[in-house]
Amino acid sequence: MSSEPPPPASAPAAAAAAAATTEGLEADLSAATISKKQQKKDARKAEKAEKAAASQRQTQQQQQPQAEADDPFAANYGDVPVEEIQSKAISGRVWTDIGDLGEADAGRSVLIRGAAQAMRPVSKKMAFLVMRQSMSTVQCVLVATAEAGVSTQMVRFATSLSKESIVDVEGVVSVPKEPLKATTQQVEIQVRKVYCINRAIPTLPINLEDAARSEAEFEKAEQAGEKLVRVLQDTRLNYRAIDLRTPANQAIFRIQCQVENKFREFLSSKQFIGIHSPKLIGGSSEGGAAVFKLQYNGQPACLAQSPQLYKQMSICGGFGRVFEVGPVFRAENSNTHRHLCEFIGLDAEMEIKEHYFEVCDIIDGLFVAIFKHLNENCQKELETINRQYPFEPLKYLEKTLKLTYAEGIQMLKDAGTEIDPMGDLNTESEKKLGRLVKEKYGTEFFILYRYPLAVRPFYTMPCYDDPSYSNSFDVFIRGEEIISGAQRVHTPELLRKRAIECGIDASTIASYIESFSYGAPPHGGFGVGLERVVMLFCALNNIRKTSLFPRDPQRLAP
Amino acid sequence: MSSEPPPPASAPAAAAAAAATTEGLEADLSAATISKKQQKKDARKAEKAEKAAASQRQTQQQQQPQAEADDPFAANYGDVPVEEIQSKAISGRVWTDIGDLGEADAGRSVLIRGAAQAMRPVSKKMAFLVMRQSMSTVQCVLVATAEAGVSTQMVRFATSLSKESIVDVEGVVSVPKEPLKATTQQVEIQVRKVYCINRAIPTLPINLEDAARSEAEFEKAEQAGEKLVRVLQDTRLNYRAIDLRTPANQAIFRIQCQVENKFREFLSSKQFIGIHSPKLIGGSSEGGAAVFKLQYNGQPACLAQSPQLYKQMSICGGFGRVFEVGPVFRAENSNTHRHLCEFIGLDAEMEIKEHYFEVCDIIDGLFVAIFKHLNENCQKELETINRQYPFEPLKYLEKTLKLTYAEGIQMLKDAGTEIDPMGDLNTESEKKLGRLVKEKYGTEFFILYRYPLAVRPFYTMPCYDDPSYSNSFDVFIRGEEIISGAQRVHTPELLRKRAIECGIDASTIASYIESFSYGAPPHGGFGVGLERVVMLFCALNNIRKTSLFPRDPQRLAP
Secondary structure (H helix, E strand, C coil): CCCCCCCCCCCCHHHHHHHHCHHHHCCCCCCCHHHHHHHHHHHHHHHHHHHHHHHHHHHHHHHCCCCCCCCCCHHHEEECCHHHHCCCCCCCCCCCCHHHCCHHHCCCEEEEEEEEEEEEEEECCEEEEEEEECCEEEEEEEECCCCCCCCHHHHHHHHCCCCCCEEEEEEEEECCCCCCCCCCCCCEEEEEEEEEEECCCCCCCCCHHHHCCCHHHHHHHHHCCCCCCCCCHHHHHHCHHHHCCCHHHHHHHHHHHHHHHHHHHHHHHCCCEECCCCCEEECCCCCCCCCCEEEECCEEEEECCCCHHHHHHHHHCCCCEEEEEEEEECCCCCCCCCCCCEEEEEEEEEECCCCCHHHHHHHHHHHHHHHHHHHHHCHHHHHHHHHHCCCCCCCCCCCCEEEEHHHHHHHHHHCCCCCCCCCCCCHHHHHHHHHHHHHHHCCCEEEEECCEHHHCCCCECECCCCCCEECEEEEEECCEEEEEEEEECCCHHHHHHHHHHCCCCHHHHHHHHHHHHCCCCCEEEEEEEHHHHHHHHCCCCCHHHHCCCCCECCECCC | CCCCCCCCCCCCHHHHHHHHCHHHHHCCCCCCHHHHHHHHHHHHHHHHHHHHHHHHHHHHHHHCCCCCCCCCCHHHEEECCHHHHCCCCCCCCCCCCHHHCCHHHCCCEEEEEEEEEEEEEEECCEEEEEEEECCEEEEEEEECCCCCCCCHHHHHHHHCCCCCCEEEEEEEEECCCCCCCCCCCCCEEEEEEEEEEECCCCCCCCCHHHHCCCHHHHHHHHHCCCCCCCCCHHHHHHCHHHHCCCHHHHHHHHHHHHHHHHHHHHHHHCCCEECCCCCEEECCCCCCCCCCEEEECCEEEEECCCCHHHHHHHHHCCCCEEEEEEEEECCCCCCCCCCCCEEEEEEEEEECCCCCHHHHHHHHHHHHHHHHHHHHHCHHHHHHHHHHCCCCCCCCCCCCEEEEHHHHHHHHHHCCCCCCCCCCCCHHHHHHHHHHHHHHHCCCEEEEECCEHHHCCCCECECCCCCCEECEEEEEECCEEEEEEEEECCCHHHHHHHHHHCCCCHHHHHHHHHHHHCCCCCEEEEEEEHHHHHHHHCCCCCHHHHCCCCCECCECCC
């Protein structure tokens, strides 16, 4: 039974241990005494909220109209007791996905399960119920008639459902005379049965309609003198399980999954092998500020800031071409729109025969393939994101533009920017260069190569003709750096020399250097942040929008 | 430039910081003073090894026969200076993969790059050179003749190459009269040119031929009175970058990649979405022994022991069906053949309509698809593993066998095992049950369901008809548990009740419980360890064989 995932962690990691052994609670109170106060405070707060929710659910159960005994159609609606959903039986019934409903289904009896997004009573005898599943909604119509088996009590039951409750609806598909505005499906369901599977509390911490509004809707409302509720980023993230239900969020994480799928698929087709390198790595407490440190069975350890060494070791290990998709940890105190303390790295490393342009060619093919795939196969998702967060489609070329760093510097100089040709670009210069390149070449995706050696890590291969430059590159989307890559030094002599030149004590990286003595092929590679790809492709303004449960210096929960 | 992966970590996490800022070296020496001694010792050891390697390389460079001035064919061989491989030019030459060479290439001139696996001088005028690339080797023949442009000096150059050096060979493909024994390709290369790209040191810490031997070879040698060198597991792992080059290891990690690919592909085809949940989670220092703890910007945090809560929150977040492939961290002091402190979890969670058998059906289809895919499409890899580690193909049924826990207990009882019907199975009983099931049903892959509630985590849904049992299951391969799964409790009332019954302070998991008040669909899921799937499918005896850079209580490097 050992691979059964241990119980929930998050806010209460304690619970994880508690389930395994209650002794855990008493153990090891040595560290973090300062924060224990805060923890207790947080726990009390969570407990209070949970109790309030529990009390809401209790009141709700008492007040909720249930199927009434004197109603001949009482069997057609009601709350399903939890016992009935404890894997009691397999009925053979088939549930239809809301997103699959279409005019072809007209006249067909269907069963759907979804979240009750909106209840709209029209009269005692009639009501609308909007049901949602992922990015799709459908309008369900209740009309109290004997033929339909719908009573006024049933209409009351449906309209008094709390928003976001999980509900089964059985009914007949019909095509409305006028196209529907509020729903994504162009059909309605004439309801025959409504059963509540699991109730949501009546007062949710955030309202889904508020969370799903576009800036344009806010402006329109303001012009009309209306005041709409804005759900702030932090509140969204605090209640992420609700916030994730907005159509835009449903679409964003589907896009993210597609980026990863295409990344894997494309590289696999080019003979890359997916690997997994360790995230717990040996390391000292001297690891510097950007590293998360911990104790590993009494040894100092830290969390990997990148799979760099392991990618390189895998190349030395004979795998030829490898990629990895996995978490990357940065203990940086960067509170920006584009930094996270934990993100998903898309990394690749490959043998090169002659030139690091072999790596650039992979990136060119890979990203053009990703962009095409999204534009061609994820239209529904892109349109859904566009409705809440409008954006212009990314401009890119079939063959990705490559400019030298010197050319980039010159373009900036020509445009009046004062800039050190041997220094790194700052965020502002990168943005400006992005605009200049877009104007001149009509692309928002390009590679800038041959960076000054001084601004790259010591393991970067210098240029053969001028050691003040390096065989390295960055790649930009919409004026933001998204990929870094380079040819790596593959001989121990040069690696040690470069380390020393960079002021690194070569003895601290002796085992790394040594590993290139066992027969190491020339190689290069690159790293990309998955969240950044999605953020910049969709021109979103904050990386927290493209991380399922983001981690920044201030946020560790949920 | 910020997403450029920081420099190598591993043994020297210090280096990571050092490259970014040398100040890091001075910072924060507060923790782990005890282990600093050990660290320094390790660093000194590594430094010594590295210096020895450097000295070997230097001696080698001085002694190595180079192209000689008076040799008319001097241009056809030699060491390529590193400057030439610093992305100097793109020649347009095409390198052929050794694995792609076949009889159809006979007469063709090819260029290959690989590791010089073996040098076999026959005479001053003739030698064999075995070149390797991943799982494939090819024999290259040097015969000193004027037509071939091969001199005796060139033959000497080739035979004096150090093993595992990276070498370019140009030559003409020929079909030998007798089939070759030592190589995987049925063709030879008549060498015209040999260039060494990067030399390995002459004395490698492990010999690849030793590392690639099967048990049968050892036995045969022993019978012949020969003593072969055995490379122990720990030595292999210490020099993993060399060890990974054995054909079996090349095959194992290709199989592992295929398992993951198929996992993703199958679940994607069933409307699952790939997600990434955070590995850094809020948590107290009371997290118990099995949790890695650390400080996160002043807050106590820990590493996720599973994506359990986040999978469930994603279901509450409206994603319907999700899967995740990512690292899982267990600070357990388990020194067994099947436990790791960090492994790759293959996790899935899905809405269920009525019954957790919906989850079992997914597992059935998924694993049968994985097994079929491996057997049908990875024959070369499986044969390669079989050569070093022989194993019987896994027996499985087209429709996976499901037995109740009670049935399993009865089978064990009938076979004379004393066993508590409401307790958990120990490893021995699991093994025995595996044998019994194989005998009776002819399968080594089966699902055991309806476990006693008491042996499952508190969030497991109890059975509707008998709350001493649960809607849960384990899945076994070759008598070892490999998957755990269950229906989860989806109502806050029952979840709180179960937590309390399990002796957990409900206040510590209040926010987890609360999250089921916002509209939570019935759901279930499962978790699998990727390394275990590969280990058990191939009947390997140790999980360290299926982890690229394994982490156990004793090992944190490389």
